[in-house]
Amino acid sequence: MPQTIASDSGQLASLRVHAADNVRVALKDLPAGTEIDDDGRTLRLDEAIRHKHKFTVRPLDTGEAVIMYGVTVGRATRPIPEGAAITTENTEHGTATTQPQARRGEWQAPDVTAFRDATFEGFHRPDGQVGTANAWLVVPLVFCENRNIEVLRQCVADALGEDPYRDYKHMARELLHGSAGAAPAEPPGERLFPNVDGVRFLTHTLGCGGTDDDAEALCQLLAGYICHPNVAGATVLSLGCQKAQIGMLRDAVAERDPDGLRPVHYLEQQASQSEEALIREALTTIFDGLAEANNVTRAPAPLSALTLGVECGGSDGFSGLSANPLVGAVVDRLVALGGSGILSEFPELCGVEHELIARCTDDTVASRFQNLMEAYQQHAARVGADFSMNPSPGNIRDGLITDAMKSAGAAKKGGDSPVVDVLDYTEPRTKAGLNLLCSPGNDVESTTALAGSGANLILFTTGLGTPTGNPVTPVIKISSNSELAERMSDVIDFDAGPIIRGETSIDALAEQLLRLCIDAASGRYQPRALKLAQHDFIPWKRGVSL
Template sequence: MKKTILKIHPGDNVWVALQNITAGTAVSDGDITVTAIRDIAAKHKMVIQPIAKDGPILMYGVLVGLANEDLAAGELITTKNIRHASGQFAVSGERHTGWTPPDTSPWENRTFMGYHRKDGRVGTGNYWIIIPLVFCENRNVQLLHEMLVKELGYKEPSPYEALLQQMLRHFKQGAPAVKTATLPLPGRTFPNVDGIKLLTHTMGCGGTKDDARTLCGLLAGYITHPNVAGATVLSLGCQNAQISILKEEIEKRVPGFDRTVICLEQQQTGSEKELITQALQQTFEGLTHANTFQRQPAPLSKLCLGMECGGSDGFSGISANPAVGKVADIIVALGGSVILSEFPELCGVEQELSDRCVTTDMAARYVQLMRDYASRAEAVGSGFDSNPSAGNIRDGLITDAIKSAGAAKKGGSSPVTDVIDYPGRVQRPGLALLCTPGSDVESTTAEVGAGANVVLFTTGLGTPTGNPVTPVIKLSTNSTLANKMHDIIDLDTGPVISGDATIEAISDSILEMVIDTASGNYTTKAQLLGQDDFIPWKRGVSL
């Protein structure tokens, strides 16, 4: 018989409903039996014991809310009867960095086929990127991109184009609307170049000088990324984000950077025709060189995994997030790197994470970043408690602390070896905390800029998020979503909820998919859809 409820931590005073529970139904866990006072939908939470007004709501063993009224055993928690609350945190002199690494023997001799770069990192792809240094150049880079993609064989045929062609024939000739086979992809001129990607944005001028420097830092992270073979950068000339700043940020990340970077400035070059002509000629030459790179075996220690979530639900923290957390621990134990970001979604687990930092200075850096972020949100009348979306709340994530306690599971249990402010880069193996918003596209954009060569993205409600240069593997927290939105989900962790699979078995499947993806043998659903999301974080309040 499948379980109806789950108590996540021995100290919790609420249960998670794994199935819909009808009012009046008695449910049990061990020696405790509670009768539901009202209907409780799957993913939502039921109070185990009476809780007095202003009493604590505990999940995952931490404070996640306070009662707004007296709550009886069997009551459903809602945004009306509880409010967000989280525990206090401070830098502790004690380091809780001891951990038991998982058994890595099945993975120690495994490799993936990647692109080896001279800086020692290994790419899971080999892309050319085209970047505007300021939004004024968006049209020019789009023109350049469209020509290269079309003429060099990278334009994927759209099933909607075939459908539209059918409709036009039917309209003009009265021909029957028969199905048309998918148009074949033309042969690529440069078969070892996985794609030509466009990174448009709305920044580069009009903001502060710090905004310009931050943008250049993020773009430098993409240019020096191991998945990138080379870049074409178009600048207007008069904007705050100057080519000289970009070059400084490139050198800061990879001293003596050796890959091709073409920088052209329109106000120096002259006419659009001259600018595009030079860009085409130089980019074609750069692509010729990029095509000489080939995949070679690399150990799993060369993986840098970004851990991301979006459209989370009440099952995220008990299926997909713990499963990718197991993967994180395996990669760290093998000598690889893992990035945990989305700082507004670490609210309530600050003490645990700061205690796991390998040095007191690192813990102090993390605590200060969290406090500064929270203060900026409060200064404009908001706060981390505003983070859960309408969809999150509807599917059981009632407070930010509930959401955060589950989201933090993506990072596993290893010590924190680095704390990075945006738009910094991962410099050492182990688990790194990267300061980003909770907004999934902004956070994914930042993780890739920091060096993630594969992203594991968990979702309970469904989101198509992808990235231009790094494959994003989408993991559903429940099987209903996997079946309904199968075109965006790569792997279903729902069997954990149904009891048909263990977290360990699912994590093994995830890691196998990571290896296949990193080797170019598996194409993610986001890649198939051409979901190339890129949104820089303009350093301000974004939750």
């Protein structure tokens, strides 16, 4: 069911998201005594309400459900008068298996006539995949090789004259030596490999000292990156004695690339004559790989070749009202065009499971989602944790009081289309349509997982601001409010704030955002995270990460 928003007449001071809600959201700071028009009834605020926070539209008794988005998002721990703020002092996390709004088989796809013949300019791979970028990947099999990865990173940047931190280095010299003693930053010259987006270097803290399952999960994740449609090939560094062996990674790559179409070079330091020999051989594979990758050029591809990973981080009280449903509307449009979406962060789906289960295409898909959610929750419980611990201090400060409240808004990123498949961590997407991916709520761990499962473009919503990016997949940042978009304009790509101000509809803005996605996928638009060389990569050690 599409989101419906009822608002005050006159000035847009607050919103009731769903007709069944017993709370409203303040869109600006509201003093005590402010009179609110609540669907024709005048409501007087019992206390001052900070913007983004929720307040009751009628008195709530102890134990009564707090309802937002039409679902239970908490329970009153004491009587709450009408017009009072919902806080951590009077409300606790709570959910209920209510009648879901969604119905299996009843999805009404949005009108996508304007995009029916649209294409993007992508990199076509021999296995049929289409990339939105073209990069060579350099990865370590174990943390012992991180230092050599950093050596290679600096050497390649210097050789190509493509140091992303050139201006900052000039700033540092000027601060230390003064303007007279600082050499000017060298301007970048002509690119040697114009059809390649660059070399991406991964580092991590895994590969040894963990369990066999840890090593296997790491190899599966790295294989997902090596075989990613945005990756032309890879250079892999191994120490030799670690738990995550080259053979394990070879097998994981072969599962995804059985015909060996992706060039991958495996180098082992303990089998090398010296570190210098290892670095020389690695540099040779990188430069040879760049020359080969440069032979691939962009060509038109249907929008069905796009897979949007959706993520939120630094969420605020407006995220679930503007940015998240906006992204969901884009996912719905892409699915209607034959493309795919991946919704992750299982801890942030807690409380809306029944809605997602109702959208699963069959019982098998629904059962897998239930089983993975229950296994994750049980694992958390064994170490004394719970999904209700998910909201961060920043979330709570901005009005996301309970995990269920956060989840109800976070799930909006998945739109309303049917759930065609449920993936465990590191599993590749194989079915077109909306997929659910088991990952933690940690921003970078989850974004890392989205790319590993095949997302070739990521939409990342934020209300407080976060610079998160990814090494191989372009990340587009969408702000929930215009103040953030203006203050962090070097980080934010798209502003969903006009939705909150009532200046435009979600549908109208969704078409604009989808066009930006097409431009980013075609290389015509460079997302802010890419400009900042924000190449974040953190594998999930399959522990309790909320």
